[in-house]
Each structure stands twice: as C-alpha cells, then as structure tokens.
Amino acid sequence: MDLLIPEIGLIFWHTVSFLILLFLLTKFAWKPVLKAIKERENNIQNALDSAEKAKLEMARLTNENEQLLKQAREERDNILKEAKVLKDKIVAEAKEHAQVEGAKLIDQARREIEDQKTKALAEVKNQVSSLSLDIARKVLAKEFEDQGKQEALVSDLLKDVKLN
Template structure:
C-alpha cells in the first residue's frame, strides 16, 4: 500500500517543483505563447475577414458577369434580328427591282414589237398599193388601147363626178 499513498515529503517537493516550473513557465513561456496565440487568432480573424470580403467581391463580380452576359446575349439577338430584317429588306428590294426591270424590258419589247408590226403593216400596205397601181395600170392600158375606149372612159368619169 505504500505505493498507493505518497509520503508528505514527496507531495511537498513535487508541489514545490510544480510551483517553480509554473512560475518560470509563466514568466518566460506563458507570455510569448499567449502573444503568439493572440497573433495567430488575429491572423485567422483577418484571413476569415479577407476571405469573406473576397467572397463578396467574387459574388459581385459573378453578378456583374452574368449581367454583362445577359446584355451581350440581348445585343447578339438584336444584331441577328437586325441582320435578318436587313437581309429580308434587301431581298425584297432586289425582287422588286428585278420585277420592275422585267416589266420595263417587257414593255420595251412590246413597243418594239408594235413598232415592227406597224412598220411591217405599212410596208405591206405600200406593196399592196404599188401592186394595185401596177395591176390597174396594166388593165387600163389594155382596155384603153384605142382612142375611142379612152374617150368613153373619160366621159364615164365625168358623169360620175357630176353625180357625186
């Protein structure tokens, strides 16, 4: 049992050694340990604050980035719509211009056809007129070969003129 119950001297010397070690540690080690712990606590608090600030800045940057992306999408959509509208307008103008040119060409062709038709009709009339004159001349020469026939024909023409 002696091992289980320490003697009074052992307790005294153990307590005295503990107090001396405690005083020495308090004077020389406790201050620096506490100051380093306080410094470490300040560093951790500063790091947490910096991390929180960076986190807020990142959230703000993310929000701004999303806004910029939304604006960029809207601008892209507007530009595509404008490009489609411009394309449609240009195609419509080209079709209208082609239609106008086609109508103009058709009108000019019709005018040329009419002019050529009129020229051909005039040529035919002139040729028919010449042929009629030639035929009439040949018939009259044949019928009016004698002077008696000529005088009878002239009298008939005069009678026709007086009656008209």
C-alpha cells in the same frame, strides 16, 4: 508503506519547485505560447475573412458575368433583329426595283412591237399600193392596146360626165 505516505519536507520542496517551475513557465513560456496561439487564431480568422471576401467577390463576379451575358444576348438579339429588318428592306427594294425594271421592259417591248407593227403595216400598204398600181398599169396597158376599146371607154366616161 512508507513509500505511499510522503514526508512534509518532500511535499514542501515539491511545492516550492512546482511554484518555481510555474513561475518560470508563466514568465518565459506561457506568454510565447499564448502569443503563438493568438497569432494562430488571428491567422485562422484572417484566412476565414479572406475566404469570405473571396466568396463575396466570386458572387459579385458571377453576378457581373451573368449581367454581361444577358447584355450580350440582348445585343445579339438586337443585331439579329436589325439584320432581319435590313434584309427584308433590301429584299423589298430589290423586288420593287425588279418590278419597276420589268414594267419598263414590258412598256419598251410594247412600244417596239407597236413600232414594228406600224412599220409592217406601212410596208404592207406600200407593197399593196405598189402591186395595185402595177396591176392597174398592166390592166390599162392591156385595155388600151386596142384602139376601139379606148374610144368606147372614153365615150362611156363622157356620158357619165355632165357638163354644166
């Protein structure tokens, strides 16, 4: 049982050595340990702050990217609308130009047809008059071959003519 009950001297020296150890630990080890813990705490806080900043930056960049995408879509839509308007305008101009050219060609063809028709009619008239003159010459030549017929024709013509 003596081992279970310590003596006063032993308790005193244990207390003194504990206090010296406590003093030495406080003086030399406690401050560096607290300093290391404080640095660790600051590093963790800085990492959390950096993570928060990175999160905010990512949110800002995401928002900015969405705005850029929206703007790009709007520009694309505007370009497509302008292209469609331009295409419609070009098609309309081409149709109008084609109609004008077609009308010019039709008018030119009509004038050519009229000219050809007029020339053909003039040629037919010339041929008819030429044929008529040839026929009349031949008929008159045949009629005037006989002298008696000539005199009868002259006398008939003279009867029709009245002198004033």
